Structure formats: C-alpha cells, structure tokens
Amino acid sequence: MLATASPPPAGAYLRGVGIAAPPNRYTKAECLAAFEKSGWFSRLDTRSHFIARTVLQRDNGIEARRLAIDSLDDVFSIDPNTLAQRFLRHAPTLAAEAAKKALFESGLESADIGAVVVSTCTGYLCPGLSGYVVERLGLRADVQAFDLVGQGCAAALPNLQLGRALLAANACEHVLSVCVEVCSAAMYLDNDPGVLISACLFGDGAGAAILSCKPVASQRQIEWIDSTSLINPIERKALMFESRDGMLRNVLTRAVPALAATDAHRVLETVLRRADLHTTDVSTWIMHAGGRDVLLALERELPISVHDLRYSKAILREYGNLSSAFVYFVLDAALRGQAPAGWWWLSSFGAGFSCHGALLRAGP
Known part of the structure; x- marks a missing residue:
C-alpha cells in the first residue's frame, strides 16, 4: 500500500492590516501642564519634576499621544480598580476596531477566519480578550482562539509567528493577529526616573493583521x-x-x-x-x-x-x-x-x- 503524501506547508501572506487609537489626542505640552496641576506633582520630589519637564519640554521624538481617557485629569486617578475598569472598557473596543479594519482590507468575511491570536501586557481579563474579538467580529464559534500575555513591546512578532505556524501546520487558511495596549491602564508614578520616563512615552492603541496561506492576485503581495x-x-x-x-x-x-x-x-x-x-x-x-x-x-x-x-x-x-x-x-x-x-x-x-x-x- 502506497503511503499518502502529506500536503506541503502553506505559505504566509499579510493580507490586511488595521490600526485603531482612542480619539482624544494629547500633546506633550498638555501632558506636562496636567501633571503640574495634579495632586501627584506635590507628592513627587524636585528631581522628578526636573525629569518630567526635561522629557516633555525637549525633543524626545514624541509630540502627541492618544489616550483612552476623557480628560488628562483622569490619567492621574491611579488605583487598581480604576485602572482595571479602564482596560476592560477600552481594550476590547480598540482590539475589535483594528481587527474589523484588517478584515475589511483583506476582503475576507468573518466566517473565513480560522484562528485568532490576541496579545496584550497592560491588563488581564479572564476569559481573555480573544473572546471579545470573537464576539464583536462575529467570528465562528469553532474558531481557534489564543491569548498571549506578558511579552511586552515585543509581542507582535511572537503573535505573528504563531499565526505563521498555524498556517504551516494546515490548521487553518486565515489567521487574525491582534495586539492591543491600553498603557493608560498601566499608569504608575513614583520618584524612580524609569517610571517617570515611561509615563511620558506610552500611548494607547491596537493593531491587527490577517495572515493567509495564499496570496490574492488583486492585492499587493x-x-x-x-x-x-x-x-x-x-x-x-x-x-x-x-x-x-x-x-x-x-x-x-x-x-x-x-x-x-x-x-x-x-x-x-x-x-x-x-x-x-x-x-x-x-x-x-x-x-x-x-x-x-x-x-x-x-x-x-x-x-x-x-x-x-x-x-x-x-x-x-x-x-x-x-x-x-x-x-x-x-x-x-x-x-x-x-x-x-x-x-x-x-x-x-x-x-x-x-x-x-x-x-x-x-x-x-
């Protein structure tokens, strides 16, 4: 009896990309002004004031950020419950918005997606964010869903590598990759220079991409x-x-x-x-x-x-x-x-x- 040859590994093509950010844009000058009038300003020492002013007044490569808050005053409400609620409110929304754009750009339908991989490090949900994306995009109930956490800024590539592996294993034909971070939900302030500089650098947003096993002639490959x-x-x-x-x-x-x-x-x-x-x-x-x-x-x-x-x-x-x-x-x-x-x-x-x-x- 002749052995049946296994199908060759599938390729991987980026077929659609989508991004999403909160609507409210804040310049670094606005952030500094809000910090100086907040209650946190008096809690931190003179050196911390100098560090914040140095980072936010000089050219640090950043002019503005999008933050999932209604007012800059809100960002200085720093307690576990407030931050957890901010993540729960905004992470699913941003993730789904970016995913919908990627799906539209790909020309695929929700039913075509065989796997979804979602990465984040700025909050924790159980059940994970993947379930919210499945719900909001109307993905199939039998979609393979993966939640990756704890990989920080690097997470996009491991996310896409998992998608590539799923395609190579012929586990599905199309994988939705999503990374979402609500950095304003991971706000923390003290007199440590690294903590202060971090608070001056990070914004909120989500990105998504569709990986497919075959290219489409009508799209850029x-x-x-x-x-x-x-x-x-x-x-x-x-x-x-x-x-x-x-x-x-x-x-x-x-x-x-x-x-x-x-x-x-x-x-x-x-x-x-x-x-x-x-x-x-x-x-x-x-x-x-x-x-x-x-x-x-x-x-x-x-x-x-x-x-x-x-x-x-x-x-x-x-x-x-x-x-x-x-x-x-x-x-x-x-x-x-x-x-x-x-x-x-x-x-x-x-x-x-x-x-x-x-x-x-x-x-x-």
Whole structure:
C-alpha cells in the first residue's frame, strides 16, 4: 500500500492590516501642564519634576499621544480598580476596531477566519480578550482562539509567528493577529526616573493583521519568508513590569537602547545570512521604536540611515510608544506610503529581554 503524501506547508501572506487609537489626542505640552496641576506633582520630589519637564519640554521624538481617557485629569486617578475598569472598557473596543479594519482590507468575511491570536501586557481579563474579538467580529464559534500575555513591546512578532505556524501546520487558511495596549491602564508614578520616563512615552492603541496561506492576485503581495527570536533572561530586569500595590509598575533602565540595538542586529544577521542577503538588500524597515534613544542606537548599530527609520519615527512622533501595537502602525504607514517592492524587515523587542525579526518580500 502506497503511503499518502502529506500536503506541503502553506505559505504566509499579510493580507490586511488595521490600526485603531482612542480619539482624544494629547500633546506633550498638555501632558506636562496636567501633571503640574495634579495632586501627584506635590507628592513627587524636585528631581522628578526636573525629569518630567526635561522629557516633555525637549525633543524626545514624541509630540502627541492618544489616550483612552476623557480628560488628562483622569490619567492621574491611579488605583487598581480604576485602572482595571479602564482596560476592560477600552481594550476590547480598540482590539475589535483594528481587527474589523484588517478584515475589511483583506476582503475576507468573518466566517473565513480560522484562528485568532490576541496579545496584550497592560491588563488581564479572564476569559481573555480573544473572546471579545470573537464576539464583536462575529467570528465562528469553532474558531481557534489564543491569548498571549506578558511579552511586552515585543509581542507582535511572537503573535505573528504563531499565526505563521498555524498556517504551516494546515490548521487553518486565515489567521487574525491582534495586539492591543491600553498603557493608560498601566499608569504608575513614583520618584524612580524609569517610571517617570515611561509615563511620558506610552500611548494607547491596537493593531491587527490577517495572515493567509495564499496570496490574492488583486492585492499587493507581502510574503512572510523567515523569522527568528532571541530571548535573553539575564537582562530580564532591564525592562519589565512588576506588580506593586495591585498595579503594574514599569521598570525601564538605561541599558535598554543598547540592548535593543545589539539584539536587533543579531536577529537581523541570523535571518539575512540564511537568505544569503545583506543589510543593503533591505528596502523597507518596519521597526519598533521604543523611544528616540532606541532609534538612535538602531541607526548606529545596524547601521541604517535616518531615512530608513522614517515610518517608525513618524508613528513615534504622533502616537508615542504603543508597546506591542506599534509595529502594526509602522506596517500600515509603509503600506499606505507605497514603500518600494523588495525585501522588508519587521522587528520588535521588549520585556524578557526579547527581540524578534521577520523577513518579508513585498511585491510591487
């Protein structure tokens, strides 16, 4: 009896991208003014006042952020119940909005989605966010649903890697990938410089993408070629959330820009070597920003030009650091900006310390 050959592994193509952010836009000048009149200003010391003013008055690469609050006064209501309710109210809404846009761009119907993967680090729900996305998009009851938590700013790539694996295993034909962060629901203030700087950098938003096993002739083809990851637990304490007083407290250290740049370079070299490519072969860079200092470190280490990071810089300036959702915004900007055909590099890094990268091939 002849053995039946198994079907070849499916490909993976980015078929639709969607982004969502709260409607309220706040400039860094407005944030500083709100901080100075808040009750928190008097609770923090003179050094903290200096740090906040330095970050919010100088060019830190960020001009504005979108926050899921009705007034900047609300952001200084910092207690576990208020923050948990903020996450519950806004995370499902933002996730579903981004997912609906991605679904529309893909040309698919809700019933076509065979799996959904949702990542977040700024709040916890049980049942998880995936159930809210399933409900709001009207996905099938038998859809495979996965909730990934605790991967911080780096989560977009592990999310997409899981989607790629599901396609390769012929488990489904279309995967919905969603990253959503309500950073205003993870607000914490004290006199630690890293905590204060974090409060000045992060915004709220969600990104989504559809990964499909086959391309569509009528759409621009963005093919997932290869990816890899680097996890460095020794540097875990360089960037992480810790639980304090029932809330998430962000630990941010000076080592982060150098760590991000070094690990991003190692991940890039690994994948390019396998593809027999060089840095100069990459036409478009879709990079998580972290902040201005991280982008400067990336320019020095990779090395790439200021122009190469134009999409990341534009998103950082207008939205701030969106944690895991950030690279979806950069990918959306590259697609809308008609980035040139050829090799694209998608990379994210964050808590762990972890770094991930993926090589994409973009058609004309």
